[in-house]
Structure formats: C-alpha cells, structure tokens
Amino acid sequence: xxxxxxHPSTLSVQEGDSAVIKCTxxxxxxxxFPWYKQELGKRPQLIIDIxxxxxxxxxxxxxxxxxxTAKHFSLHITETQPEDSAVYFCAARxxxxxxxxxxxxxxxxxxx
Amino acid sequence: ETGVTQSPTHLIKTRGQQVTLRCSSQSGHNTVSWYxxxxxxxxxxxxQYYREEENGRGNFPPRFSGLQxxxxxSELNVNALELDDSALYLCASSHGGDSTGELFFGEGSRLTVx
Numbered sequence: 001x002x003x004x005x006x007h008p009s010t011l012s013v014q015e016g017d018s019a020v021i022k023c024t025x026x027x028x029x030x031x032x033f034p035w036y037k038q039e040l041g042k043r044p045q046l047i048i049d050i051x052x053x054x055x056x057x058x059x060x061x062x063x064x065x066x067x068x069t070a071k072h073f074s075l076h077i078t079e080t081q082p083e084d085s086a087v088y089f090c091a092a093r094x095x096x097x098x099x100x101x102x103x104x105x106x107x108x109x110x111x112x
Numbered sequence: 113e114t115g116v117t118q119s120p121t122h123l124i125k126t127r128g129q130q131v132t133l134r135c136s137s138q139s140g141h142n143t144v145s146w147y148x149x150x151x152x153x154x155x156x157x158x159x160q161y162y163r164e165e166e167n168g169r170g171n172f173p174p175r176f177s178g179l180q181x182x183x184x185x186s187e188l189n190v191n192a193l194e195l196d197d198s199a200l201y202l203c204a205s206s207h208g209g210d211s212t213g214e215l216f217f218g219e220g221s222r223l224t225v226x
Contacts, residue, residue, distance in 0.1 A: 004154075006154075034214070034215075036217075042219065043116075043202070043218060043219045043220060044217045046214060046215070046216075049214070089154050091154075095213075097168065098160045098162075098168035099145070099157035099160065100145075100155075100215065101157070102147075102156070103154050104152075104153055104154050105152070
C-alpha cells in the first residue's frame, strides 16, 4: 500500500549546524510533497513544499530536494537555531486522490 | 481571515461511549479532512468531505463517521470508543480548486479513552 518512510526519528544538532531529514515514498503517482513543522502542543504548519516537476526549492534557510527516480525527497535546514526545534513531518500526495500520506516524523533538537 | 478552529480541545471518554468532534474550516475553504495522530506518529487520513459529501476515506472502520454542513464546517463522530482511539484528532481545511490542496490544520482535539 501507500507508504512514506522518514528518517531519522530523532536528530540533535548544534546551533548553526545543518540538519537533513529524508523521506522515501512508495506511490510513483505522488506529485506533491509538503513538509510540516509541529511544535509541542501546536498544529502542524506547512514550512515548504515541492511539486514533482521541480528538483529543488529553497526558502531562506530551508530547502527541499526531490529525486523522482529514487522516490526520495529531503528537507535541509541550514544555520539551525533553537527555534527550529520541533517535530518535522514529510508527506506525499497524489493529485488524483484526496489524501496525504505522512511520514512518522523527526524530532529535531537544536542545542544552544 | 479566520483559521481552522476545533472543539473541544481536550476530552476524556470511557470505552464504548460515543464522541463528536467539531471543526470550522478556514474562510474560503470548501474541503475538510480529518486525521488521527497517535502519540509519536504522523497523522493518518480518516476521510475528507467536499461540498457536504464524503469523497475519500482511509483505513478506518465504519464507526468513524462524519458530516459536512452547508457552511463547510464539519463533525467527526466515533462510536463504540476503544482504547486505541486515544489520539489527537486533527481537522484540516483546503480549497478544492487548488491543485495542491494545501492543508491548513486546526489545533486538534485530544481524545483520551479510559
């Protein structure tokens, strides 16, 4: 069935270092890949997304890359700050369907 | 522009009881999706409503049901509650005409079943 695997489950980095979170999806018809940030007790919020016709997208310190052949996509955060600490979820959606398949989440801790 | 609001924020039920969770969609959005997020897991799709009709369902039993009203608000009903139903229930609204269907989540309703 449809599945999105996400790694690592936890990630600790020093402030100022980079963080990378990777996801793999199974449905080859997936064409939209958002990333959500969820702080403790808060709602998931979209931080960046990428469509299947693009290989890379950047927004200030955050970037996402997509490898359609390998069905991989990754979130890159540079110059991490303590406020980046949260749980990050990747997701995949097939535009012909209505549902998002989420990864299991990565708890990122940025150490000051 | 108002965001997605959910009620109640927290509730405790016992096994076998029934629960109704409510969601008001973001202004201008006509589609509502419900997700279940167990502790330490990603959100799992329950179902989606578009123009008052269910137009997609995940792998959840029939005791999970829902409604969408003419103002696009929605309810999630769960009958015969089980311990494993304990989770954060997230409502997300989107605009059906948006090709990405970007989801805007509410803060969630945390259900504990004892």
